[in-house]
Amino acid sequence: MSPQCQNTMEGGDDIQGTQVLHGRSRESTPSDVATSLAPEPASIRAPYQGEDSRVTLLRNFDDKLQEWVAPFFAGKSVEQEGQPDNHITISIEMARFYQLITRGSIQVLEKLQSEKGQLEYDSWKLQSDNQQLQQHSWQLQAESHEMKARIAFLESEYDQLKVKHSALEKKELELERTVACLDKSNSNLREQLDAVERGCMAQGEVTIEMCAERKTETREEEGEGRSRKRQREE
Numbered sequence: 001m002s003p004q005c006q007n008t009m010e011g012g013d014d015i016q017g018t019q020v021l022h023g024r025s026r027e028s029t030p031s032d033v034a035t036s037l038a039p040e041p042a043s044i045r046a047p048y049q050g051e052d053s054r055v056t057l058l059r060n061f062d063d064k065l066q067e068w069v070a071p072f073f074a075g076k077s078v079e080q081e082g083q084p085d086n087h088i089t090i091s092i093e094m095a096r097f098y099q100l101i102t103r104g105s106i107q108v109l110e111k112l113q114s115e116k117g118q119l120e121y122d123s124w125k126l127q128s129d130n131q132q133l134q135q136h137s138w139q140l141q142a143e144s145h146e147m148k149a150r151i152a153f154l155e156s157e158y159d160q161l162k163v164k165h166s167a168l169e170k171k172e173l174e175l176e177r178t179v180a181c182l183d184k185s186n187s188n189l190r191e192q193l194d195a196v197e198r199g200c201m202a203q204g205e206v207t208i209e210m211c212a213e214r215k216t217e218t219r220e221e222e223g224e225g226r227s228r229k230r231q232r233e234e
Contacts, residue, residue, distance in 0.1 A: 057101055 057104075061098065061101055
């Protein structure tokens with residue numbers, strides 16, 4: 001876009017001070033102020049699906065302006081030979097309308113730029129969060145593998161303890177049977193001991209009586225022997 005038209009848009013409502021008029025200088029009015037349009041490059045790219053309506057309107061208006069200035073481009077060689085130029089003019093209302101469209105597009109672009117920056121920040125933040133989640137996931141997986149290995153080790157130890165417990169239960173049963181046999185043998189031995197004690201006591205009593213009788217007999221024999229000896233001496 002030409003610097004003249006840019007000055008017109010940058011000036012806002014005060015367009016009269018920056019416009020280039022054709023013919024003699026005169027007092028400009030809002031209804032017939034003219035603006036000179038310089039050559040523009042080829043039309044901008046075609047609209048895309050989901051495009052903002054203000055940007056689409058700007059594209060259409062740009063294409064229309066290209067059609068308006070086409071005759072001026074065709075007669076440019078004649079202008080260089082000294083013939084009067086054939087500038088295209090637009091009214092102040094059209095210039096203000098063009099300002100409205102361009103400012104709307106600028107607002108859209110600024111908003112898109114802001115949203116792009118926010119999206120880039122959100123994308124960076126999401127990538128950072130994703131990396132943290134991946135690291136946390138790897139850590140959880142490592143802990144899970146460690147827990148599985150620990151569980152497998154504990155299960156192996158539990159199986160070994162079950163085998164040992166079963167062996168101990170068998171030994172306990174054997175010991176209980178052995179203790180029962182020993183108790184029975186002890187009872188038998190006690191009965192035998194009691195019988196022996198009773199026999200010894202009975203035998204002891206008989207022996208004592210026999211000893212007493214033997215002593216009595218001995219004493220009697222000794223008395224008889226002494227009496228016989230006396231009789232012989234006499």
